[in-house]
Amino acid sequence: MLRTKIASTGMYVPSRIVTNEELEPIMDTSDEWIQQRSGISERRWVTDSDTTCSMAVAASKDALNKANLTADDIDAIIFGALVTDYIFPGTGVLLQKELGCSKPIPALDIRNQCSGFLYGMQVADAWIRSGMYKRVLLIGSEIHSTSLDKSPRGRDVSVLFGDGAGAVILEATTNDTSLIMDTAIYSEGAYAEKLYIGKPSTNDRDRLSAFMTGEELPREAYPIMDGKFVFKHAVTRMAEAFTEVCKRNNVDFSEVSMVIPHQANIRINHMILESLGIPKEKSHHTIQKYGNTTMASIPITLDEAVTTNKIKRGDLIAFVGFGAGFTWGAGLARY
Numbered sequence: 318m319l320r321t322k323i324a325s326t327g328m329y330v331p332s333r334i335v336t337n338e339e340l341e342p343i344m345d346t347s348d349e350w351i352q353q354r355s356g357i358s359e360r361r362w363v364t365d366s367d368t369t370c371s372m373a374v375a376a377s378k379d380a381l382n383k384a385n386l387t388a389d390d391i392d393a394i395i396f397g398a399l400v401t402d403y404i405f406p407g408t409g410v411l412l413q414k415e416l417g418c419s420k421p422i423p424a425l426d427i428r429n430q431c432s433g434f435l436y437g438m439q440v441a442d443a444w445i446r447s448g449m450y451k452r453v454l455l456i457g458s459e460i461h462s463t464s465l466d467k468s469p470r471g472r473d474v475s476v477l478f479g480d481g482a483g484a485v486i487l488e489a490t491t492n493d494t495s496l497i498m499d500t501a502i503y504s505e506g507a508y509a510e511k512l513y514i515g516k517p518s519t520n521d522r523d524r525l526s527a528f529m530t531g532e533e534l535p536r537e538a539y540p541i542m543d544g545k546f547v548f549k550h551a552v553t554r555m556a557e558a559f560t561e562v563c564k565r566n567n568v569d570f571s572e573v574s575m576v577i578p579h580q581a582n583i584r585i586n587h588m589i590l591e592s593l594g595i596p597k598e599k600s601h602h603t604i605q606k607y608g609n610t611t612m613a614s615i616p617i618t619l620d621e622a623v624t625t626n627k628i629k630r631g632d633l634i635a636f637v638g639f640g641a642g643f644t645w646g647a648g649l650a651r652y
């Protein structure tokens with residue numbers, strides 16, 4: 318029977334490190350507040366040479382190299398980002414061009430925020446299991462730093478986010494020692510405005526007028542988040558989704574050797590682990606260094622766990638994610 322395995326992982330982060338101390342004078346914040354409330358010490362912000370596509374290219378090449386593959390070995394791309402190089406077309410096609418794929422393979426752009434990796438994984442898994450494609454590049458590449466309100470008004474959100482890209486190559490296998498076992502994904506659009514950027518919007522007539530007046534941008538041009546509300550739902554929903562995938566695969570929590578959670582807030586992740594009775598040591602975090610990189614956060618964290626030998630082939634690993642929408646989900650895999 319055809320199944321999907323994670324053939325390799327890759328990542329890229331910009332070279333520019335932005336410490337909490339650097340944000341203190343511009344956002345009326347403090348290193349102590351940021352570390353205590355989120356676990357973040359520093360994040361990366363793009364340099365002039367980084368684009369959503371260039372970061373995606375770097376992370377993809379890292380993953381391709383680790384699997385000894387070339388761009389022509391990929392049969393499809395699933396690309397995700399909150400904000401992209403162009404309003405349209407999506408960055409998937411730019412990535413296809415820049416990677417130098419000589420075949421006209423499909424490039425699917427998805428917009429599922431921090432759950433994008435789990436959404437993309439489910440789609441890729443279904444494609445591969447159906448025999449449609451043999452090898453899929455799944456990638457999130459996120460530039461937040463150019464869309465943040467870097468004044469005290471935006472500090473509750475702006476200190477949390479960072480830039481970066483994370484990729485996996487998913488490929489067909491008939492071997493059951495290394496495979497994606499299951500993914501569960503959900504959404505609850507009732508809470509779309511609990512974390513969002515509202516403008517520019519097609520509901521404005523004309524869509525760009527607020528940006529062309531030269532006056533101060535509307536508050537909705539920057540991310541708006543009801544932090545406490547999102548926090549509570551993130552803890553509940555990720556624990557629920559994790560429990561669901563374990564239950565329907567007859568996996569006891571104690572059998573999971575490593576949890577790779579979305580990196581929004583280390584307190585959220587520790588609360589989930591505690592509620593499930595899983596020791597913190599059985600999870601990997603990169604939020605301290607990179608902040609929240611939305612769709613890139615799970616693949617970046619997975620890549621680091623693999624390259625530092627915290628995860629080995631055959632290990633039972635779990636993914637959990639939650640983000641704007643609300644969207645959330647969980648997955649189980651034998652790495």
Ligand code: UT7
Pocket residue numbers: 345346347350351354355431472473474476543544545547548551580581582585609611639640641
């Ligand atoms: O990836 C997508 C999903 N995102 C998430 O899951 C994020 C969920 N939410 C969170 O992680 C947390 O709610 C935050 C980290 C955003 C905030 O932590 P909190 O413990 O919920 O703090 P709060 O929003 O209740 O703010 C507490 C205080 C407030 O001051 P007062 O009203 O108590 O005087 C804020 O004004 O902290 C103040 N504050 C800050 N102070 C220094 C808010 N942001 C900052 C800041 N620096 N950056």
